[in-house]
Amino acid sequence: MDIDDEGRSIAFLVIVGFISMVLIGRLVYLQIIQNDLFKQKAQRNSLKSKVMKASRGLILDRDGKVLTRNNVGYQVVYILGKKREANPDDVLLISELTGMSVTDLKKRIKNQPRAGYENEVIAVEDLDKDIALRMAEKITDSERIEVREYNKRFYPEDMLASHIIGYMKPIDDKEWEVLKSDESYNRNDYIGKRGVEKQYDKVLKGIDGEEIVEVDAHRNVKSIRDRNDSVAGKNIYLSIDLDLQRYMTEQFKNDKGAFIAMEAKTGKIIVAVSNPEYSLNFMSSRFSSEEWDKLINDPNKPLNNKFSGSAYPPGSTFKVVTGMAILEAGISPQQTMYSTGSFQIGRTIFRDSHRGGHGTTNFYKAIRESVNTYFYTFSREVGIEKVAKTATDFGLGERAGIDIPGEEKGVVPTPEWKMKRFNQKWLPGDLVNMSIGQGYVLTTPLQVLMVYQGIANKGVMYKPTVVDKFVSFDGKVENKEPEVLRKLPFKPENIEIMREALKEPVNKPGGTARILYFPNIPVSAKTGTAQNTGFKDHHSWLAGYFPSDNPEIVFISLVEGGGYGGVASGDLVRKFIIKYNEKYNIAQ
Incomplete structure (x- = not known):
């Protein structure tokens, strides 16, 4: 073999070797690295993180008389996922089951804050218990509509000491800009808006827990993979008699x-x-814009803290x-x-x-x-x-x-x-x-x-x-x-x-x-x-x-x-x- 033939053989072997390395690298990428990504994606589809809300601390007077209670409330959560808008059929179903108009629901789902990697939206808050239970039976096959329980604050004295106690509502956009850096808050949390409920919100709220569950295609829980229990908030005894x-x-x-x-x-x-005072139970519930306008335009100004x-x-x-x-x-x-x-x-x-x-x-x-x-x-x-x-x-x-x-x-x-x-x-x-x-x-x-x-x-x-x-x-x-x-x-x-x-x-x-x-x-x-x-x-x-x-x-x-x-x-x-x-x- 002359020198030219030997050179061509070496060049051929180099080219073959390079192509082989590329093919082997691609195979490793697909079988090992990409496989891990597929596994992670599959886990995201089958594993779900569920926040376990801490029991909010109570507010009591100096003698231990209870001024707040934690009742079970119900809300309709709509899961947008990667969609920008709700499915029209889903909106119609929620409307038929709750009595809210399609127009109001569309507006609410569009404007409400989105929480979590699944972009969850509270479509309806403060849902009547009987309606919530009936609705839960009707949406078992839905992948995007859920009826969830939440800790709804109840005020046994209603109007008494309203300017001291305050009330709770969901976090709004302005509040979230301040709270989003605090890992103890979630986008759809309820927080204190006035009074002691607001001043000592972090003391009362406690520490939320987390549960990692495996769900099927219909979002039914198959098993619990991991769990961190919540820690209840502190009770606050007021100096008020x-x-x-x-x-x-x-x-x-x-x-x-x-x-x-x-x-x-x-x-x-x-x-x-x-x-005059105002109703804490009204303020913590769902009300119409007409009812709100009537309250804020009341000439007696009940929302003003006069002391x-x-x-x-x-x-x-x-x-x-x-x-x-x-x-x-x-x-x-x-x-x-x-x-x-x-x-x-x-x-x-x-x-x-x-x-x-x-x-x-x-x-x-x-x-x-x-x-x-x-x-x-x-x-x-x-x-x-x-x-x-x-x-x-x-x-x-x-x-x-x-x-x-x-x-x-x-x-x-x-x-x-x-x-x-x-x-x-x-x-x-x-x-x-x-x-x-x-x-x-x-x-x-x-x-x-x-x-x-x-x-x-x-x-x-x-x-x-x-x-x-x-x-x-x-x-x-x-x-x-x-x-x-x-x-x-x-x-x-x-x-x-x-x-x-x-x-x-x-x-x-x-x-x-x-x-x-x-x-x-x-x-x-x-x-x-x-x-x-x-x-x-x-x-x-x-x-x-x-x-x-x-x-x-x-x-x-x-x-x-x-x-x-x-x-x-x-x-x-x-x-x-x-x-x-x-x-x-x-x-x-």
Whole structure:
């Protein structure tokens, strides 16, 4: 064989070898690698991951009265898979079995969020039990329609304490953008939307489990391959006394407003009424757009949380703030002015509570009889900077941090605020109005309550809470300890002067809160009557605490359009003190 023949032989062998390697590689790919992919695909078709929902923790009052229950609810789930739209025959079948219109179902399936690798959609939520059971019998051959059970929240008291408890609904798109990075949440989960249900959703929800099951072509379970059990959520015991909560809600009758009672030395709230209330069972169920429109357009605004989520002019309850600014400025409580019944700046006349005036007035009398002209006079001497600084020292203009979502900040007006808000200069009359809780100043009832808590505790303010303790499924108790929110930067002697002054409206002749006088229960209080547009009469306020020298309870009452503070709110507070004493026996 010559050299050329030998070269051609070698080239031929190389080509044959290369082709053989390609063929062998392809065979290995098909038989080994691709085979594993086929197996995985087959497993996806036959194995299904099933979420085992954790039992949601209950919400109870301080004495263990149940405020929430977990009932069995039913929902229709449609499995889109790789399809973009539902099969028309499937939609028609769901419509016939549930009574929902085809149009509404198509819209819902199209717009509802899709969960899991099978793109599951909740087609119908809150399905009637009888309909659900009948439907389950009719869809046994369907590969895309399922009737599933879920933990549906039920509220035994329905409307009572609705603004505290809150309710649950499915996660919406905006919420999912926040929660999708949290592996403990699934796209079609129900979560708390308001109140304690929302604030402590993760505490209540527990940890979901998972079950890997093998299913046949009709999605019937053939066997369980793996299982991780769920862990129940914690029960939450509120600091709320349900008996007192119910009683005070009933006392409002048709009046609109708020009432709060708090343990002075812990910040734990035992009553928090916002009237009118709304049905938690309605909000957690399926309702029509017409029903929703009716609720949100109700002129009584039942969805508004009036005790911490709505801000009002505080009226004369704010005189405690102005009064502290006056004392801190070094003005003696014995220094007097003469009240003629009016106070004039330029052409504007500001009136006193008594048209004929109060005569010679010092600090104690100004608090006792709520003498406007005293605060007009000395607030101008002190100045807006000092009054505004004192208000912010009390925590006004910022959230107190109650564990109920939606708290309002209120407004502490200043010249800078007015220029930014209205592009207008601060006028002398702005401070005059502010000094008696009118004008631009706005507070929530909770914020006013906190001011009086600070006075009651000689300068210590505790963070407000509606929770007493958490109890896990195994019985472990975690008490919610009192948390100091702030210590007031005022001189102790000035706080003591204010404490003595607040006894006078109740205990001295001419006092505006005489309705709260009890021979054996010393009460300290300040009334407020706040003008407000949109109401036929003024708002009625009353804030204070009892017993005066060793305060146990701080209270605030607001009746929208209730008129004079010592009447409408005075009646509510008096009834509360009597009822509280009947249960806790604090009479001295």
